[in-house]
Amino acid sequence: MPHFAQRMKTMEKSAQIIRNLFGAMNDPNLISFGGGAPAREALPIDIVREIVNDVMRVDKRGVEGLQYGSVKGLPDLREVVVSELLAPKGIEAKADNILITSGGLEGINLLCQLFIDPGDVILVESPTFVHCVEIFEMFQAKCISVAMDDDGMVAEDLEEKIRKHNPKMVYVIPTFHNPTGRTLSLERRKRIAELGSEYDVLILEDDPYRDIRYSGSELKPIKAFDRTGHTVLANSFSKIFSPGSRLGYVLADDAVSSKLCDAKSATNSHTSMLPQVICAEFFKRGYYPAHHRMICDLYRERRDTMIDCIDRFFPEGTKRTFPDGGLFTWAELPGGIDTTELLVESTGNPAVKVAFVAGEGFFIEGGGMGRNCMRLSFGAVSPEKIRIGAERLGNLIRSRLK
C-alpha cells in the first residue's frame, strides 16, 4: 500500500493515548470517573422531541433542517451565540464573525488548518487536553509546555517561552481547565491577551466549560481583553446542550473568520442542520435559563460529593483541586503511586471496578510527569455512585501505601 502521510506518524503517540483513554470507559459494570461526558440527566431529550415535532410541521423549517445550509452555520444559531452566550460575558460580537463548527474540537482543527505549518511551535499548558495535542501533532506542530499553578497558566513563564521559542499559537483552556479543573485569574487573562498582541502570537482560547459555573464569580474571557484580533475563541454546546449534537462555534476577527469558512468548506461543507435548528430553537424558546440552573445544581452536588469523598477516603498527603464549575477534579497522590498501574488494578479488581484517567497522558513533557496524578470526572456519575466509587478507590490507594 502507498505509505501514510508524515502527519499520521507525528500523531501516532497521542492517537494511541486517546484510543486507550476511551477504550476502557464503556464497561457498564464500572463506576467511571473516566470520560468527560455530561450527565444523562443533563440531556434535554423531551425538549428536543417537542422542538422537532413543532419545527418539522412547518414546511420551511423542515426544509431548513434537512437541506444544504450555509458554510458559516444557521443564522439563527449564530445570533443566539452573540446575544445569549457572548454578550452576557462582556463580548460584543457580530453574528458574521461566528462560525458554527461540528463540535468545539473542530474549531481547534480549523484554526490549525489556517495557521499551522509543519514545525510551527504551539505553547500549551502543563498538563493539557490530550485530544488537542493529537490535533496539533496531526498538523506536525511542535508542542512546548508552559507552567501552571492554581491560577492557571503562568504568564511570566508564557512570556519567557514566547521569547525563546517564537511560537505561532498559544493554546489555553482558561476556565475549569481540562484536566485540572483550575481557572485562569483575571489578571492573567488580561496579560495573555496583551502578550498575543505584543508578540504577534495567536491565542487560542478553548472555553467549553465556562458556561457551567456553579460557584465563585464569573471572569471575562481572554477574548474580551483582545484589542488586535490575536485571540480566537472556540467554544462548544456539548456541556450546556448536548455533546452528541456536535455543535460548537468559533469567534474570530474578520480576516481569520473568512479564512475559517474556506477551511470549513473544505472539511465538511457545513455543520449538520437539524441539530443547529433544534439548538437555536432551544435558546429562542427560552428553555436555556431553567435548564442551565438545573444542570448547575446537578453538577454542584456531584462536585461537593466528590471533594468530600476525596477528603474522607483518599490518604493523607493527597492534593486535589476545587473546581468552581466543569465536570472534573484533579488529584495528586502521595507515596510515589503510579496511576497508570493503579488504573489496571482499579478497573480489573472485581472488588473495586472504578475507572479514572491516569495523569501521565496529559503531560507532553514525558519523563514521568503526572505519573502520580489522576483526573476524576464526577459529571456523569450519581452522588451515590461517587461515594461508593471514591471510597473503593481511596481504599485501594491506601492499601498500596502500606
Next chain:
Amino acid sequence: MPHFAQRMKTMEKSAQIIRNLFGAMNDPNLISFGGGAPAREALPIDIVREIVNDVMRVDKRGVEGLQYGSVKGLPDLREVVVSELLAPKGIEAKADNILITSGGLEGINLLCQLFIDPGDVILVESPTFVHCVEIFEMFQAKCISVAMDDDGMVAEDLEEKIRKHNPKMVYVIPTFHNPTGRTLSLERRKRIAELGSEYDVLILEDDPYRDIRYSGSELKPIKAFDRTGHTVLANSFSKIFSPGSRLGYVLADDAVSSKLCDAKSATNSHTSMLPQVICAEFFKRGYYPAHHRMICDLYRERRDTMIDCIDRFFPEGTKRTFPDGGLFTWAELPGGIDTTELLVESTGNPAVKVAFVAGEGFFIEGGGMGRNCMRLSFGAVSPEKIRIGAERLGNLIRSRLK
C-alpha cells in the same frame, strides 16, 4: 497578524471559485440550474418527525441521540450501510470497515489527511468536482488531469499519467459524474481497480450519485473489483436521505480504516448523533424503498424535461450528455460562447433570470478549457420551471450567436 499556513495559499484559487459558485445561487427570483441540491420534495420531512417522536420517547434512544458517540459512527447505521447499500451492489463489507463521516466530502478530506503530503500528485478527471480540488489544494497536492470521454475516465490515459507522474491517489467519480453526468463503463471500472493494485496507487472512488439511477442498468462500483485494498469508497446520504444531515461513509480495508478513525477523532471526534439515529431508523423501518422509487420518478421526469428542452431550445451544434441518474447534465455550446460571460447576462437580465454553473471552473488545466460548457442541474427545479428556464436560456444563447 501571524501569517497563514502555506495550505491556505495553495487553496486560494479554488476557494474563490467555490465562493463565486455558491454566492449567486440564493436569489429566489432566479430559476437556478446552479446548485446540486436535491429537490425539496425529496426531503423526508414527515418521516423524520415521526422517527424523532418515537425514538426520543425511549430513554435509551434519546440518550443515544444526544450523548457522545463512537468515532466510527452509530453501529446501527454502519450495519445499514453494509446490508442495504453495499450488499445489493455486490460489495461484501464488514461494519467494522465503515466509518460514518459528516457528509461525503469529509471522507475525501480524511483520506487526504491519511495519505497526502505536500507535493504529492493526485490524478483527477477532466473536468472534475471543484469542491474536491479545493480539498486537494488545501493539502498542497498537485492535481493533474486525466482525459474523459462518454464512458468516463479514459483508462489508457490514466495508465500513462500514472507512469509519468507517480501519483499517490486517483480521484474518480464513476457514476453520473459531477459535473458531466457521465458514467464510467464496466470494463474501465475493472481496469482502474487493477491499475491501483498494479502501480500501488490509491483509487478514491467518490460515488454519491450512484443510488439515484432512474434508467439504464446498474454497474458494480470500482471497489467491487479491488483485490488489494487500494480502492477506497466514499459515499453520502445527501442524495438519498438528506444533505443537511451531513452524513456520509467511507469503506476501506483494515489498515486504512483504523487510521481513518484517528484522523476523524482529530477532526471533530465523531459525526452528529441524532441525524445518525434518524437515518438508521429510516432504513430499518423500511421507508427507503418507497422513498427511493419516489425520488427516482421525480428526477427522471426532470431529466427528461431538461433533455427535451435543451434539444428544442438550445442552438444547433449544442452537445449534451444523457445521464441515467443523478442531478445534472452538461452542455457544450457552439460558436465560441463564453459561459462565464453568459452567466452574468443570464442572471442579471430581468427577462432571463436563469442561473447555471459555468464550465471553466471544473477544469484544473486552465487556458480556457470548458469555457463553452455549462453544468445544468435539474434536480431541484420543477418541470414547469425547467421548461421556462431552459427556453429563456436557449433564446439568450441563440441571440448571442447572431
